[in-house]
Amino acid sequence: MKRTPYFYLVLFVSKLVRFLLLKLGRNATNFPGELAIWLCRSFIGRMPKPEKVVCITGTNGKTTVANLVEDVLERTGADFYCNRNGSNVYSGVASLLISNSDWRGRPTKKLAVFELDERSSNLILPYMRPDIMLCTNIFRDSYKRNAHPEFILDFLNKYIPDGVPMVLNADDMMCSELKPGNPRAYFSIARQPSDGEGSRNIVQDVPACPRCGGELKWDFRRYHHIGRAACKDCGFSSPKAGYTAVGLTETDMEVDIGGESFRFPLANSAYINVYNSLAAVALLCELGLEPGKIAGALGSVGISATRYMEEEVNGRKAILHLAKGQNPVACSRAFQNIRDYPGKKAVILFLDDFFDAQHTVENVSWLYDADFEFLADGSVVQLIAAGARHWDVYLRLLLAGVPAERIDHMPGTGGAAEVLRPGEPDSVFILYDVYTIRLAEDTQRLVVERLKKEAAKNAD
Structure with missing residues (x-):
């Protein structure tokens, strides 16, 4: 989008407000961006972006995955910024762009990692095309916002740009179907001794084939709709993953990456945290980091104390x-x-x-x-x-x-x-x-x- 004199005036005012808030001891993670968007609705679209933009979304785990990715990037010397301490909605993203740019709006770093609330994708993704995007999972959430997971799937499919490379959960039959025409890499946890065919949970949001509505034959259902299955009618099945955790212990996971085995430390061996760590590993590998460097950096990383x-x-x-x-x-x-x-x-x-x-x-x-x-x-x-x-x-x-x-x-x-x-x-x-x-x-x-x-x- 074209940058007009009015845009630069809004940028100047927002930066000045951020400066004053910081002087007053406020964190300024949301209001400067909220003000900028109020004054200029297309502010995010007009704002210059870093050379590479990474976006992380999903119902559960996106904050933990984003924190793990950011910790590894920091420990491996990457020059980046992120919204770890700020809002994951559109105003927080705008504030982050403001705080990491000069007075002409030019970004001060080459890489940005954004955790995105899935319901804010319509206000962000049309104006900021990611270079790579990860989705942790798609579940029902608060009845006030995301109670119907297929609504969220449709919402993301509408606003994620075509052609953006995706990193997706192969064990989630809704998540794995996100943006089917886009390039993709999958992560998965192989069947473990504790896995069974029946779900032990009240909520099961994939009771039938997501494509044709036919009967699913489950190899195993780990919890809710997380597991691996195939449709008896159309043959649709859980996709094969390029990043597969094949062995788990209390302290680490063995991951098959393209036929080669690597071990990565785990801060916690509960399945949801294994998925979070595995998602971070897959995204970092897709960004070009070597598995050995990722494993070394993860060794000094734990789950956020706010989780x-x-x-x-x-x-x-x-x-x-x-x-x-x-x-x-x-x-x-x-x-x-x-x-x-x-x-x-x-x-x-x-x-x-x-x-x-x-x-x-x-x-x-x-x-x-x-x-x-x-x-x-x-x-x-x-x-x-x-x-x-x-x-x-x-x-x-x-x-x-x-x-x-x-x-x-x-x-x-x-x-x-x-x-x-x-x-x-x-x-x-x-x-x-x-x-x-x-x-x-x-x-x-x-x-x-x-x-x-x-x-x-x-x-x-």
Whole structure:
């Protein structure tokens, strides 16, 4: 798009506003871009772009994958910028372009990595063509935004430009069909001993062939619609992947890349985190990095503390675990991770939607798409539901088969740590929504203090 004098005026004003916000101690990750787009709707399209643009999207895992990619690029000396500490919607992308350009709008670095909210693709991708794009998966999400995954698939198909090379999840039959005419590379986890043919989840968004609606024959279904299958009618099947994790341990994965085997470290061996690490490896390889360099850089990288963090006290743990309230698939993954975690567990649930609690009424029907049944396992010795919707969560836990004597619930969040039963759990999980990380961190500190007091008392 042509750059007019008015565009340069908007750029100058936005940069000045960003400068003033930073002087005032604000982070300036969203407002300068929001202002620029308000003043000039085509601002992103007119703004000069770096030589190479990488975009990462998907329902779940895009932030973790973006963080892994950015960490590896940083450790391998790449000259790039990213929206790691900012918004993944159109205003955040505009702010990032503003902050990484000179006063004439020329980019200061040659590579940009953007995490993109899938619902913002219509406001970004028509004006910024990626050189490569990764999609982690396509699931149903919040009923307010992305409850129908086929809607999201259609949305992305409409706005991702033709010809953009794609990196896609071969084990997701919706994700693997994204932009079918574009060049593509796939990643996959080979069948593991724990995989079976039947889904253990309430939500199954691919009950039939995505192409013809015929019956699917599953080789295995790992969770929800993640797995490998073929259509009995039209022959459509899960695609063969060029990046396949063939062996998994607690600490690493063996990946077949074009017939050659490489080992990459894992920060966490839960399937969702294996997929995230594998997606990052595939994208980095497609960018031209050597697998050995990627493996070396990943060795010093962990999961973002805003997604998962453990703190140990005398052999017991207080664990922060993102659950993404109103997202039944993300919550189900968290619940299964807790069930599979060794030892006895207590779980504090902060699942209320932050903005709904402030301004409106929350739709709780998503609770019945989430697999709370995982929390009925005998290893989960206590569940604490805290927040305005504590009665709804309490009812859902009862319907999931959790004995009432294991459940505590309360309208306030401040006292959740205080009702922990002393001595019972080996680990305390704190599950929280994206926007309640500060509440979760404060609660983790209180849990750690409580565990320390118990340890000191037992030592006496």
